[in-house]
Ligand code: NIG
């Protein structure tokens with residue numbers, strides 16, 4: 001076997017296995033190998049297993065990396081973020097802390113609308129400069145692939161600019177960026193009281209441009225009472241599907257209106273939030289193979305009850321965990337906090353959490369074929385933890401336990 005890199009002296013290798021989402025009870029079964037080694041050729045994993053069984057290497061002598069007995073897991077896939085935005089909303093955080101509901105701030109013309117003003121005012125270079133350090137933080141936390149949504153422009157120019165910024169960022173730093181067009185994130189001032197008119201504009205004026213410039217892989221919508229109701233959501237998502245985009249929904253986050261059922265009906269790749277989703281709609285998602293993405297730091301920040309990940313997994317759904325990093329409902333990129341909340345409040349096992357942050361995150365982006373696990377043929381996106389066991393991911397509450405990050409077989413971050 002040819003190799004450019006061998007990672008040896010791995011105390012514990014922990015990884016889900018597979019090339020598609022792990023559903024239900026499968027989420028709990030991860031491969032655990034003590035005293036492991038991983039063999040990488042350029043950017044691809046060619047072998048992983050017990051060090052004593054490592055095959056011989058032929059050709060040029062590979063680089064040898066000593067993991068020092070630490071635990072090793074796949075790179076995290078943060079499959080739901082809004083990381084390209086201007087300005088902050090710290091004032092709103094404290095209003096919410098004192099009891100003002102998120103949607104009340106939203107309907108008063110605050111919330112997302114504030115970020116829209118700040119983002120419209122930022123040019124491409126400024127968006128690039130704002131987002132770059134955020135990606136650096138993600139990388140330190142072990143995020144090797146991130147999804148990013150537009151939706152803070154709501155007009156043609158700014159939406160395209162947000163997506164353009166992600167395209168450029170993707171080529172300038174190691175984290176792979178999967179862009180999502182989320183024009184229907186909120187109803188802009190220009191279409192106040194006329195969500196259907198705005199959806200017409202989005203379908204007729206923006207979607208074709210995003211498609212023609214190939215600026216996004218997915219489309220997403222805030223399917224919510226008082227924002228985009230089911231009928232407008234269906235219309236937008238059908239148009240997006242017809243144009244070849246994968247579908248995502250912010251579904252049943254604040255009020256149960258059936259967004260999860262719509263995701264199932266349209267064969268969305270994922271439905272996200274799901275705090276209020278009905279049992280029937282979750283059942284339909286399970287049957288349709290829609291990944292259920294839970295965003296516990298948002299529930300935590302909104303002081304809302306967590307999505308019932310336990311029931312979802314017990315029903316056979318594939319659950320992913322993501323940060324939902326955004327300036328409003330969740331100003332946090334903390335994968336470690338998401339892991340701890342999953343364990344403490346969502347009754348997920350640490351194995352389910354690991355699967356949810358890696359392979360199922362990949363599946364939520366349609367990328368489970370080439371990433372999300374440590375096995376031959378997958379990209380060498382690998383984390384060496386500053387801990388003897390993957391269990392420290394949740395146990396070391398809210399703390400970053402990532403020591404070294406490898407992206408496509410290259411060291412891209414090392415804890416100092
Ligand atoms: O995922 N709920 C809608 N969208 C985001 C929040 C965006 C914002 O508040 O800026 C979410 O929670």
Ligand code: FE
Nearest residue numbers: 080082250324
């Ligand atoms: Fe979101």
